[in-house]
Amino acid sequence: MTDETTRPGAQPPGGTTEPGTAAPDTGTAPGARTSGAPDEAVTDAPAADGTTPEGPPPAALTAPPAGWSNPLRDPRDRRLPRIAGPSGLVIFGVTGDLSRKKLMPAVYDLANRGLLPPGFSLVGFARRDWEDQDFAEVVHDAVKEHARTPFREEVWQQLSEGMRFVPGDFDDDHAFEQLRKAVDELDASRGTSGNYAYYLSVPPRFFPKVVQQLKKHGLADAPEGSWRRAVIEKPFGHDLKSAKELNAIVHDVFDPEQVFRIDHYLGKETVQNILALRFANQMFEPIWNRSFVDHVQITMAEDIGIGGRAGYYDGIGAARDVIQNHLLQLMALTAMEEPASFDAGSLLAEKLKVFRAVRLPDDLGRHTVRGQYAGAWQGGAKVRGYLEEEGIAPSSTTDTYAAIKLRVDNRRWAGVPFYLRTGKRLGRRVTEIAVVFQRAPHSPFDSSATEELGQNAVVIRVQPDEGMTVRFGSKVPGTSMELRDVTMDFAYGESFTESSPEAYERLILDVLLGDANLFPRHQEVEESWKILDPIEEYWASHGRPAQYTAGSWGPAEADEMLARDGRSWRRP
Amino acid sequence: MKIDLTDTTASKVNKALVQGRRAIGTPAVGMVLTMVIVTDEENAYDSIKAAEEASHEHPARTLVVIKRHARNPRERTHSRLDAEVRVGSEAGTGETVVLRTYGEVSDHADSVVLPLLLPDAPVVVWWPADAPEIPAKDPLGALGQRRITDLYAVENPMEVLEARRRTYAPGDTDLAWTRLTLWRSMLAAALDQARATVTSAAVEAEADNPAAELLARWLEARLRVTVDRVVTAGPVVTAVRLRTEDGEVVIDRPEGPLATLTLPGQPARRLALKVRPTSELIAEELRRLDADEMYAVALRGEATEETPAHV
Numbered sequence: 001m002t003d004e005t006t007r008p009g010a011q012p013p014g015g016t017t018e019p020g021t022a023a024p025d026t027g028t029a030p031g032a033r034t035s036g037a038p039d040e041a042v043t044d045a046p047a048a049d050g051t052t053p054e055g056p057p058p059a060a061l062t063a064p065p066a067g068w069s070n071p072l073r074d075p076r077d078r079r080l081p082r083i084a085g086p087s088g089l090v091i092f093g094v095t096g097d098l099s100r101k102k103l104m105p106a107v108y109d110l111a112n113r114g115l116l117p118p119g120f121s122l123v124g125f126a127r128r129d130w131e132d133q134d135f136a137e138v139v140h141d142a143v144k145e146h147a148r149t150p151f152r153e154e155v156w157q158q159l160s161e162g163m164r165f166v167p168g169d170f171d172d173d174h175a176f177e178q179l180r181k182a183v184d185e186l187d188a189s190r191g192t193s194g195n196y197a198y199y200l201s202v203p204p205r206f207f208p209k210v211v212q213q214l215k216k217h218g219l220a221d222a223p224e225g226s227w228r229r230a231v232i233e234k235p236f237g238h239d240l241k242s243a244k245e246l247n248a249i250v251h252d253v254f255d256p257e258q259v260f261r262i263d264h265y266l267g268k269e270t271v272q273n274i275l276a277l278r279f280a281n282q283m284f285e286p287i288w289n290r291s292f293v294d295h296v297q298i299t300m301a302e303d304i305g306i307g308g309r310a311g312y313y314d315g316i317g318a319a320r321d322v323i324q325n326h327l328l329q330l331m332a333l334t335a336m337e338e339p340a341s342f343d344a345g346s347l348l349a350e351k352l353k354v355f356r357a358v359r360l361p362d363d364l365g366r367h368t369v370r371g372q373y374a375g376a377w378q379g380g381a382k383v384r385g386y387l388e389e390e391g392i393a394p395s396s397t398t399d400t401y402a403a404i405k406l407r408v409d410n411r412r413w414a415g416v417p418f419y420l421r422t423g424k425r426l427g428r429r430v431t432e433i434a435v436v437f438q439r440a441p442h443s444p445f446d447s448s449a450t451e452e453l454g455q456n457a458v459v460i461r462v463q464p465d466e467g468m469t470v471r472f473g474s475k476v477p478g479t480s481m482e483l484r485d486v487t488m489d490f491a492y493g494e495s496f497t498e499s500s501p502e503a504y505e506r507l508i509l510d511v512l513l514g515d516a517n518l519f520p521r522h523q524e525v526e527e528s529w530k531i532l533d534p535i536e537e538y539w540a541s542h543g544r545p546a547q548y549t550a551g552s553w554g555p556a557e558a559d560e561m562l563a564r565d566g567r568s569w570r571r572p
Numbered sequence: 573m574k575i576d577l578t579d580t581t582a583s584k585v586n587k588a589l590v591q592g593r594r595a596i597g598t599p600a601v602g603m604v605l606t607m608v609i610v611t612d613e614e615n616a617y618d619s620i621k622a623a624e625e626a627s628h629e630h631p632a633r634t635l636v637v638i639k640r641h642a643r644n645p646r647e648r649t650h651s652r653l654d655a656e657v658r659v660g661s662e663a664g665t666g667e668t669v670v671l672r673t674y675g676e677v678s679d680h681a682d683s684v685v686l687p688l689l690l691p692d693a694p695v696v697v698w699w700p701a702d703a704p705e706i707p708a709k710d711p712l713g714a715l716g717q718r719r720i721t722d723l724y725a726v727e728n729p730m731e732v733l734e735a736r737r738r739t740y741a742p743g744d745t746d747l748a749w750t751r752l753t754l755w756r757s758m759l760a761a762a763l764d765q766a767r768a769t770v771t772s773a774a775v776e777a778e779a780d781n782p783a784a785e786l787l788a789r790w791l792e793a794r795l796r797v798t799v800d801r802v803v804t805a806g807p808v809v810t811a812v813r814l815r816t817e818d819g820e821v822v823i824d825r826p827e828g829p830l831a832t833l834t835l836p837g838q839p840a841r842r843l844a845l846k847v848r849p850t851s852e853l854i855a856e857e858l859r860r861l862d863a864d865e866m867y868a869v870a871l872r873g874e875a876t877e878e879t880p881a882h883v
Binding site for chain 1: 753756843
């Protein structure tokens with residue numbers, strides 16, 4: 001993998017290396033090669049169609065010997081990490097919160113771990129009257145405050161030499177001209193080889209403008225043998241129609257293969273571990289089906305309110321904000337069949353199969369619930385209700401809590417409901433997937449012995465306290481036969497590291513490497529809107545959100561929704 | 573929490589471990605490996621510290637075996653085992669047992685260690701200094717999947733390096749090799765960019781530096797070219813030059829943690845290349861517990877037969 005992406009222009013378009021000289025795979029990303037090859041193929045296309053490729057390719061790249069493979073790399077050499085090839089990252093909206101708290105620290109942490117190429121460059125674009133030094137200063141502060149790894153002067157020096165800042169508005173042609181110059185200058189002075197990822201950390205209404213400007217100024221066209229990628233954050237539209245429009249706009253400029261949609265949940269270790277848990281082990285998969293599973297609950301709860309995001313949140317709501325992307329992705333990973341291999345294409349195929357097999361309940365009124373938090377005391381502090389939040393109209397029907405029931409109509413899951421819920425101002429911040437198993441078909445113990453016995457469950461704790469819990473019954477010590485639920489725990493912090501990488505580190509590195517495994521593709525986005533749209537339409541025309549006490553686990557209606565099925569929500 | 577046991581046995585140590593865990597309320601722990609450190613009093617403090625820091629990444633049960641030398645003949649006949657059990661905050665994220673052996677039991681330290689190994693979990697044996705001649709044949713070494721030695725801690729590194737080459741067994745590894753990972757990954761990345769065939773190479777380092785020798789042998793084995801050893805004032809490895817038809821690929825680190833990378837036809841770039849502390853080396857070492865074949869390749873310097881004339 002490393003080899004592939006760090007060798008710009010190595011491959012003939014669409015071609016693969018012959019088996020004998022196959023790129024040594026470091027073993028960390030089996031199958032990643034397959035995702036590399038098409039990437040290279042498509043990047044060649046725009047440069048060839050007559051648009052001006054800018055910046056002369058660096059001298060050393062002019063005549064790469066065909067079939068060259070790096071003798072210093074060897075699949076047996078597992079110590080050598082995946083290092084991104086020569087490249088740069090351009091961040092739009094670099095003054096935003098996400099950029100300061102997540103992106104910049106992640107870039108530094110990657111550099112600190114030695115995973116960025118020498119010469120890696122970071123370009124900021126924003127409406128500020130800054131010089132390069134001012135920008136470096138801002139990054140410096142952000143890194144010091146938020147980076148995961150200790151601050152080291154030499155790493156900082158290496159990074160800061162490649163920092164540039166371009167001031168301007170998104171409709172300012174001059175600013176994009178400046179950006180083009182900055183990019184060309186970096187190719188010459190830092191050897192970034194024309195490889196750039198554009199991170200659009202801006203509200204979606206600016207996407208069309210920014211990508212059009214990139215196109216207009218030739219910034220989206222990769223020179224021969226290099227790549228240009230776009231990285232976008234949610235929301236990916238607010239319904240199927242707008243999602244399609246957005247995709248059309250971005251794909252008009254960037255090839256679909258070169259568009260990376262960030263769903264930071266997919267960068268989390270526990271989420272990646274779902275596939276390892278299911279497909280690398282023998283003991284879970286045999287019971288991972290309708291014969292043994294009673295139902296699945298996927299929860300993402302936040303204890304905070306909407307804070308200052310009223311403008312963004314009102315009219316969007318919890319279902320669009322969270323269920324459409326994060327929860328449906330978690331559900332797909334939980335429910336999907338084994339992929340043919342661990343590459344982006346196979347994963348996409350399996351996830352799409354799940355999305356297409358999803359069926360909504362016939363009576364949406366009985367099997368979906370939405371709510372709004374009402375003012376109350378939460379965890380020792382008095383908080384306002386949603387309708388009293390600043391910038392929210394008292395008549396708003398935006399949901400801050402949503403719970404839905406879905407079925408997956410295939411042989412594995414027929415009859416097993418998937419309950420998805422999310423909300424703000426709930427009991428505590430937690431995300432988990434609980435696979436709840438059926439009760440034992442027969443119990444030799446009498447009913448008094450098993451009174452306190454619940455259902456077995458496998459709970460994947462996505463955050464915080466990442467890990468996994470298995471719940472099962474056990475005999476209470478003593479002379480009488482009495483059974484009670486106990487848990488068996490696996491915690492990441494316990495068995496591996498307190499220093500497991502942040503999701504953004506992993507995702508940014510994957511963008512630079514061109515590894516699309518952990519990024520939802522546009523088909524997935526569109527399929528998930530198809531699931532959510534009918535629910536949103538029903539809600540728009542039926543009733544109002546139920547009120548729930550801030551700090552509780554949601555409205556009473558949600559409990560009733562499960563009670564109708566003879567089940568109850570877990571307390572996460 | 574710390575429990576001291578004098579004149580004790582392995583089963584009493586096991587009891588103390590359970591007792592310690594109960595007392596601090598964590599009866600189950602997710603330790604992933606057992607780390608056996610074989611050392612003397614002099615090196616014990618630093619190595620325990622390094623192991624505890626590494627345990628933040630790899631929670632482990634650390635068994636420290638310290639052989640004590642009796643001062644008079646009477647004590648020499650008397651055999652004794654003292655243990656110090658540390659659990660909780662005093663032992664990083666895992667548990668640490670310091671075992672001091674006196675007299676004859678020193679020759680049978682493996683009998684003490686064996687009952688204290690975690691079930692199923694892999695075992696790593698580390699000699700911060702004074703490693704046995706053949707690590708894999710050592711009674712304690714034989715317990716481990718992975719045996720870590722350190723060529724920096726010997727009197728005649730080049731001689732010992734030869735001995736390591738002769739006695740190599742899968743699972744052997746050396747911190748001198750671990751120290752090279754950053755260099756090697758930068759060299760591989762540089763060559764990814766240069767994309768040229770290397771015709772000859774040079775490693776510049778202080779005299780008798782075992783890491784530099786391993787690096788040179790690795791380059792010889794992989795590139796199949798002659799690698800010159802150039803002696804500089806140090807510290808450690810100062811530069812590597814790979815000569816290609818287009819020019820030289822150079823990583824130059826004259827001093828301090830900041831190095832310069834030069835590629836033919838491209839601007840020079842700076843990169844951070846620091847000398848890492850032992851705890852980071854150990855943490856890296858524990859990331860993979862299967863045999864390090866590339867270390868074996870570097871030890872042998874496979875291509876050396878074809879390209880004689882060096883040293």
